[in-house]
Amino acid sequence: KNEVEQSPQNLTAQEGEFITINCSYSVGISALHWLQQHPGGGIVSLFMLSSGKKKHGRLIATINIQEKHSSLHITASHPRDSAVYICAVRSEGGSQGNLIFGKGTKLSVKP
Amino acid sequence: NAGVMQNPRHLVRRRGQEARLRCSPMKGHSHVYWYRQLPEEGLKFMVYLQKENIIDESGMPKERFSAEFPKEGPSILRIQQVVRGDSAAYFCASSPRYGRMGTEAFFGQGTRLTVV
Numbered sequence: 001k002n003e004v005e006q007s008p009q010n011l012t013a014q015e016g017e018f019i020t021i022n023c024s025y026s027v028g029i030s031a032l033h034w035l036q037q038h039p040g041g042g043i044v045s046l047f048m049l050s051s052g053k054k055k056h057g058r059l060i061a062t063i064n065i066q067e068k069h070s071s072l073h074i075t076a077s078h079p080r081d082s083a084v085y086i087c088a089v090r091s092e093g094g095s096q097g098n099l100i101f102g103k104g105t106k107l108s109v110k111p
Numbered sequence: 112n113a114g115v116m117q118n119p120r121h122l123v124r125r126r127g128q129e130a131r132l133r134c135s136p137m138k139g140h141s142h143v144y145w146y147r148q149l150p151e152e153g154l155k156f157m158v159y160l161q162k163e164n165i166i167d168e169s170g171m172p173k174e175r176f177s178a179e180f181p182k183e184g185p186s187i188l189r190i191q192q193v194v195r196g197d198s199a200a201y202f203c204a205s206s207p208r209y210g211r212m213g214t215e216a217f218f219g220q221g222t223r224l225t226v227v
Contacts (some may be wrong), residue, residue: 028157030180035218057208062165093169096202096214097144097159 003027006087006102013109019074021105023087026068030090033099034061034072037084046072077109115205116185117219124193124226132222135185136205143186144216145178148200160186193226200224
């Protein structure tokens with residue numbers, strides 16, 4: 001079993017829908033990251049969380065440390081949100097940058 | 112301020128050759144991280160470097176792989192005697208002086224290595 005599990009693996013939505021991507025992990029962590037990988041392969045860092053909730057534009061990330069679970073929400077989805085969303089954790093005692101990655105959730109938003 | 116620059120974007124090597132992947136961090140960034148993404152697999156951490164220092168190389172294969180980040184010039188990931196299993200996308204990221212690897216980390220576009 002992977003230390004970081006994401007669900008769903010694939011997600012298709014209609015433009016305007018509210019989207020949730022889930023991430024569960026099995027190790028103690030000091031931080032959790034959400035990344036976006038575009039169809040061309042480039043990677044963008046969206047959020048880093050250690051507790052609570054963060055919001056940036058239409059993106060919201062939450063984390064529940066006790067439950068070892070994080071969610072990424074996209075409100076009013078748009079076709080340009082189509083990408084692979086990757087959850088990654090930094091384990092307790094690990095160096096920064098030494099991240100354990102999920103396999104990603106491939107999101108396709110249809111117009 | 113240019114982003115993280117990786118070159119080449121695509122690299123083809125024959126088995127047994129050497130591959131050199133370069134990463135120029137963002138201006139003012141002194142921390143560099145390398146990751147590998149094998150086909151149909153997730154990203155995996157390889158190595159974390161500061162200028163002239165390797166901080167964490169726990170993700171590096173024990174043989175054939177090495178990385179450096181000299182005082183001047185880009186960070187280099189070097190793969191000697193490449194094999195087909197080295198075919199992957201290699202990503203570099205950098206973060207600022209005080210090592211804030213949160214949303215202040217920026218990724219390059221990656222180098223896609225194909226071993227034939």
